[in-house]
Amino acid sequence: MENMNKKEYQKYSEKKVPKPTYLKNIIFAFLVGGAICTIGQLLKTWMMKNGLDEKAIASGTSIILVFLGALLTGLGVYDEIGKIGGAGAAIPGFSNAIVSPAMEFKTEGFIFGVASKMFTIAGPVLVYGVGSSVIVGVLHLLFTKGR
Numbered sequence: 713m714e715n716m717n718k719k720e721y722q723k724y725s726e727k728k729v730p731k732p733t734y735l736k737n738i739i740f741a742f743l744v745g746g747a748i749c750t751i752g753q754l755l756k757t758w759m760m761k762n763g764l765d766e767k768a769i770a771s772g773t774s775i776i777l778v779f780l781g782a783l784l785t786g787l788g789v790y791d792e793i794g795k796i797g798g799a800g801a802a803i804p805g806f807s808n809a810i811v812s813p814a815m816e817f818k819t820e821g822f823i824f825g826v827a828s829k830m831f832t833i834a835g836p837v838l839v840y841g842v843g844s845s846v847i848v849g850v851l852h853l854l855f856t857k858g859r
Contacts (some may be wrong), residue, residue, distance in 0.1 A: 741797055741798045741799045744796060744797025748777070748800070748801070751780075752773050759773065779807070781811075782808070782810070782811045791812075810831065810834045813829045
């Protein structure tokens, strides 16, 4: 191996690098994402049968899915779902992004552990999301005022 030139080493390293399993990843993402969406649809249907209005159904479905994501993260199940489902598990992933860092630092107590680390990942997303929505809102007001 010490006597290899660059081309030989390139061929050698290409043989050693594991081949990506795109098709398998796509199928599992589809199945996991589909299962999560099916759960959401079942919740929506159940709430419709119980006489809730559209706004309450939308809010309730979101709240329950976020809660389930947080609960499964706390139980250590959501990470396994994420390993299998990849991008398909990102649907209720916001709660996972908040709870996961908090769980990592729970031994440091509620204030300096859980509370301080809770928004490590989700904090920047919230800041840029709120900031960009303000900018879009101002632009919308400026450009659609007379219409």
